[in-house]
Amino acid sequence: MNIYADRANYYDLLFQYICTDYHDEVVKSLFPIIRDFNNIVEIGVGTGLIAERVLKLKPNCNFTGIDISKQMLDLAKKRLGNKIKLVESIQK
Numbered sequence: 001m002n003i004y005a006d007r008a009n010y011y012d013l014l015f016q017y018i019c020t021d022y023h024d025e026v027v028k029s030l031f032p033i034i035r036d037f038n039n040i041v042e043i044g045v046g047t048g049l050i051a052e053r054v055l056k057l058k059p060n061c062n063f064t065g066i067d068i069s070k071q072m073l074d075l076a077k078k079r080l081g082n083k084i085k086l087v088e089s090i091q092k
């Protein structure tokens, strides 16, 4: 069972308006690693909060986000439109 299935809106609001610095800090620590790559895959992309920040820093990169939660991916799609490729993976 995916605990994010019925919590997608809550997750997105929490990190957008309350834990506002968290994703900035994650991307700050990731950036030295991903800076030189153009193809980036995030497994567990969620609602796209990391992807959104990476795309601001690397607007021309090819970003693919994978997640098992359709609800999370729907919010990522709303946030990022066609700027990234989103893939729903299957949980066995």
Ligand SMILES: C[S@@+](CC[C@H](N)C(=O)[O-])C[C@H]1O[C@@H](n2cnc3c(N)ncnc32)[C@H](O)[C@@H]1O
Binding pocket: 002, 004, 023, 043, 044, 045, 046, 047, 048, 049, 050, 066, 067, 068, 069, 072, 089
């Ligand atoms: C804590 S959230 C993080 C989301 C995003 N990376 C962020 O930082 O905002 C974890 C995400 O991983 C996804 N997830 C959990 N297990 C997964 C798996 N086996 N394959 C793909 N996604 C998975 C969940 O559905 C959820 O969206």
